[in-house]
Amino acid sequence: MARGSAVAWAALGPLLWGCALGLQGGMLYPQESPSRECKELDGLWSFRADFSDNRRRGFEEQWYRRPLWESGPTVDMPVPSSFNDISQDWRLRHFVGWVWYEREVILPERWTQDLRTRVVLRIGSAHSYAIVWVNGVDTLEHEGGYLPFEADISNLVQVGPLPSRLRITIAINNTLTPTTLPPGTIQYLTDTSKYPKGYFVQNTYFDFFNYAGLQRSVLLYTTPTTYIDDITVTTSVEQDSGLVNYQISVKGSNLFKLEVRLLDAENKVVANGTGTQGQLKVPGVSLWWPYLMHERPAYLYSLEIRGKGFDWPLLVKDFNLLRWLGANAFRTSHYPYAEEVMQMCDRYGIVVIDECPGVGLALPQFFNNVSLHHHMQVMEEVVRRDKNHPAVVMWSVANEPASHLESAGYYLKMVIAHTKSLDPSRPVTFVSNSNYAADKGAPYVDVICLNSYYSWYHDYGHLELIQLQLATQFENWYKKYQKPIIQSEYGAETIAGFHQDPPLMFTEEYQKSLLEQYHLGLDQKRRKYVVGELIWNFADFMTEQSPTRVLGNKKGIFTRQRQPKSAAFLLRERYWKIANETRYPHSVAKSQCLENSLFT
């Protein structure tokens, strides 16, 4: 047992209570403590893609039985990263099928000899289906990228006085099918006058490159054999006191004593408790509050992590840019981000709409029972992982599903209801681009989130129409549902360095003018029922190749290298202005004071 295990939330987050997860066990972020050790396996792994016609040679030849180099050539592959961007072999960039990763590890003797130690292998994410062997033994399988999974491997490593060398083999399949999330289809092209025999392509229905591999950290960690498996924290405020309800799940034994200590940001104990559940009271609490929170829940901003391969320097740069802009929120479009990103949001006071990989639900056949079941399971995994983050203010179960279909209406109703049963304390939404009169999922959401691209995907160049069309959009939706609305996407493709005045599409001037028109429209409704605006997108990002994408999606306010386009300065002015107005509603003259106080 982690003696005196501390429940260390300096921050008070939204309420979450009675979480009814169907999943077995918790998924706490591994942290070192006097009773827990971590061993990160980031770095170089051996790698091979299975280029055989049926992509199954690895299974037929049982590559996991022996070191990978014994069954054929391997290449170096960094973990975490997406394998697509690393090699000069174009076939790997577009590879669909099984890839194999392997890493040997030497374990400390106390991990293998002390039977009171539990050894766990944890994979931060593997996109999309993964099978894991430890020393050739089938140990773990997981479906779905973007979320962590783990297995207790004590039995495999505590096998007597053997050398403490461990071989971890992970086979990952990135194929997207009608029942994966996101879904996709494999299309065989059978006209032999155009395509070689057996030729197929992976079709996807979303707008980002299907990067794959071990994109987040892999690690080993230990716990005692009696251990804390999960913690659920919910909070509330009573006058100037913070109330922290906790529920702790202990596994391995019924014989334990649990001391609970609540630490503040400076590691000072601010409250104590005992037992697996209870309430801690913190008098004179300073509440977690979103950075630059306005009178409305959010003024939001969307963020993309390069190739999904987790990378600290890029992450810190992105948060510096968010602060520079004065943005206070984003949506995890369109899949859960790394846990380290969520921790940064807690620390920097950035509000998050936590979106699952329910993107590309574009075809009727994607709304089937198998997918529905998997989608619910994914929401369980998202809520289990992120429930204790104060930054999370809402769950999003999907982006732009074909929500005009009857079958989609039922499907969304079920996923939303399930998510609410997992976390009754937070609102749930999905992001719609359907017509207000046709949308079958909107009745079930708490907040309406809308994507629209006026004067971009239609009425090309006609910026003068934006205000009218935006007002119509808001009024129609509000009249029908009377729910708060977030403009969850708007923007324009912009190639940095393209200039034209008067503005033409693809230039920096056009992006700026388009945003200005949207902002005029948003300001009309901002103090009424529109509670957020998220520009698409924070930075340019890679997509599949197509005639409408010039080396990826260029709707970023920053380039993929994180340099500002002209619109970034416009936004910076707008966000700081809104922040100052809403923080100091009676003295707009203080225009720079907030900015200065935050940066000195």
Ligand code: GCB
């Ligand atoms: C959308 C999608 C987003 C795309 C964007 C675009 O509506 O939600 O994934 O990247 O439009 O730029 O077309």
